[in-house]
Amino acid sequence: MSGKTRGVFGRLWGKRSDEPAASQDAAEDSARQQETYAAHEQQPLSAEQVAAPLEETAASEIAAPASAVDAPIAAEPLQPAVSPSEPQAEIDEAPAKGGWFSRLKQGLGKTSAKLSDGITGIFTRKKLEAATLEELEDVLIEADLGVGTAENIIETLRKGRYEKGISADDVRSVLQAEVARVLTPVAKPLVIDATHKPHVVLMVGVNGTGKTTTIGKLSSKFRAEGKSVMLAAADTFRAAAIDQLKVWGERTGTTVISGAVGADAAGLVYDALARAGQEGVDVLLVDTAGRLQNKEGLMDELSKVVRVVRKLDDSAPHDVLLVLDATTGQNAMSQVDVFRQRAEVTGLIMTKLDGTARGGILVAISAKHALPVHAIGVGEGVNDLQPFDAGEFARAIAGND
Ligand SMILES: Nc1nc2c(ncn2[C@@H]2O[C@H](COP(=O)(O)OP(=O)(O)O)[C@@H](O)[C@H]2O)c(=O)[nH]1
Numbered sequence: 001m002s003g004k005t006r007g008v009f010g011r012l013w014g015k016r017s018d019e020p021a022a023s024q025d026a027a028e029d030s031a032r033q034q035e036t037y038a039a040h041e042q043q044p045l046s047a048e049q050v051a052a053p054l055e056e057t058a059a060s061e062i063a064a065p066a067s068a069v070d071a072p073i074a075a076e077p078l079q080p081a082v083s084p085s086e087p088q089a090e091i092d093e094a095p096a097k098g099g100w101f102s103r104l105k106q107g108l109g110k111t112s113a114k115l116s117d118g119i120t121g122i123f124t125r126k127k128l129e130a131a132t133l134e135e136l137e138d139v140l141i142e143a144d145l146g147v148g149t150a151e152n153i154i155e156t157l158r159k160g161r162y163e164k165g166i167s168a169d170d171v172r173s174v175l176q177a178e179v180a181r182v183l184t185p186v187a188k189p190l191v192i193d194a195t196h197k198p199h200v201v202l203m204v205g206v207n208g209t210g211k212t213t214t215i216g217k218l219s220s221k222f223r224a225e226g227k228s229v230m231l232a233a234a235d236t237f238r239a240a241a242i243d244q245l246k247v248w249g250e251r252t253g254t255t256v257i258s259g260a261v262g263a264d265a266a267g268l269v270y271d272a273l274a275r276a277g278q279e280g281v282d283v284l285l286v287d288t289a290g291r292l293q294n295k296e297g298l299m300d301e302l303s304k305v306v307r308v309v310r311k312l313d314d315s316a317p318h319d320v321l322l323v324l325d326a327t328t329g330q331n332a333m334s335q336v337d338v339f340r341q342r343a344e345v346t347g348l349i350m351t352k353l354d355g356t357a358r359g360g361i362l363v364a365i366s367a368k369h370a371l372p373v374h375a376i377g378v379g380e381g382v383n384d385l386q387p388f389d390a391g392e393f394a395r396a397i398a399g400n401d
């Protein structure tokens with residue numbers, strides 16, 4: 001355990017540093033949480049939850065009997081912990097065909113095509129003049145790049161010396177440079193500190209953004225690096241969500257700590273962390289429930305998870321990663337606002353950059369929040385999560401080779 005103080009974390013999550021770190025205390029806390037759970041959360045599953053499009057489990061399976069709420073947390077993992085020296089064959093899959101940049105370019109194709117069409121449309125018919133620049137600014141804003149970035153690009157073009165008139169290629173290179181300027185400072189790898197046993201990563205975000213899938217991808221990546229990984233299925237609201245994490249556990253040869261549907265998330269995470277500590281696990285990835293329509297309950301639950309985790313390790317969680325779905329555009333921006341108000345988000349992962357024309361939102365979010373962007377997802381496959389590279393992203397979004 002590191003000697004780090006709780007600092008900002010403690011204040012934001014409402015935990016005083018003088019509280020005792022005893023497991024009995026955690027058990028009481030857990031009992032209290034069960035009550036809170038009963039008061040606030042133990043409502044029947046909404047039609048939206050039952051009809052969650054992301055899960056393949058039948059609705060009958062999702063509707064758990066009420067007694068399951070009190071069921072103890074499963075003590076047994078699905079599989080024995082796998083020795084880090086024996087990564088699973090699946091993890092050694094060859095990288096996506098055509099290399100990562102072409103994959104990224106393909107993924108951002110819709111975003112860059114939208115920009116490119118707009119740019120080409122304007123500049124093939126006109127020479128640079130004020131009205132042209134205004135049209136261009138609209139194109140940039142419509143691509144979700146953010147007003148500030150759009151203004152900077154227009155300003156650079158306005159000041160530039162384009163004696164022979166400005167071309168679409170000129171615009172693309174200014175666009176690429178400005179996007180790179182915004183993104184370079186935030187592109188930071190997710191660093192696992194080997195002195196933390198385990199290094200605790202909390203995944204947060206609204207439903208459907210890709211938390212569970214990203215945990216699976218990260219688990220695979222860490223396993224391939226020879227790290228031992230444990231997963232905690234703390235999204236206990238739907239059986240399908242727990243099952244989905246178990247599948248990723250199987251695929252990546254990783255122990256999954258799970259409980260019954262409705263089990264107390266904080267208690268489960270406490271147990272997972274205790275066990276990961278005993279086993280000397282390198283990384284504990286914690287899946288959490290995301291429900292924006294129930295903001296207070298969600299944030300309370302997250303706060304409890306953090307409080308309980310700190311009883312065992314006051315430096316944890318070491319990363320709180322907000323997962324954002326690029327296809328939601330401006331909505332992703334407001335999710336950052338909401339989560340940052342209540343949680344100490346330490347970094348971002350943006351998923352579904354494949355097949356969306358709204359990838360520019362990452363630029364707008366970065367310009368406003370300057371949170372580290374660790375990785376991006378461009379597909380559902382295990383290899384479709386990559387460390388975030390600002391230069392490549394800028395090149396791909398500008399449609400340059
Ligand atoms: N195309 C695409 N789909 C993704 C990506 N990441 C996740 N998904 C899909 O998005 C859906 C929701 O993901 P899930 O991990 O269940 O979201 P959660 O509710 O936040 O845990 C699933 O169908 C995933 O396969 C991505 O980078 N690209």
Ligand SMILES: [Mg+2]
Nearest residue numbers: 211212235241
């Ligand atoms: Mg999930």
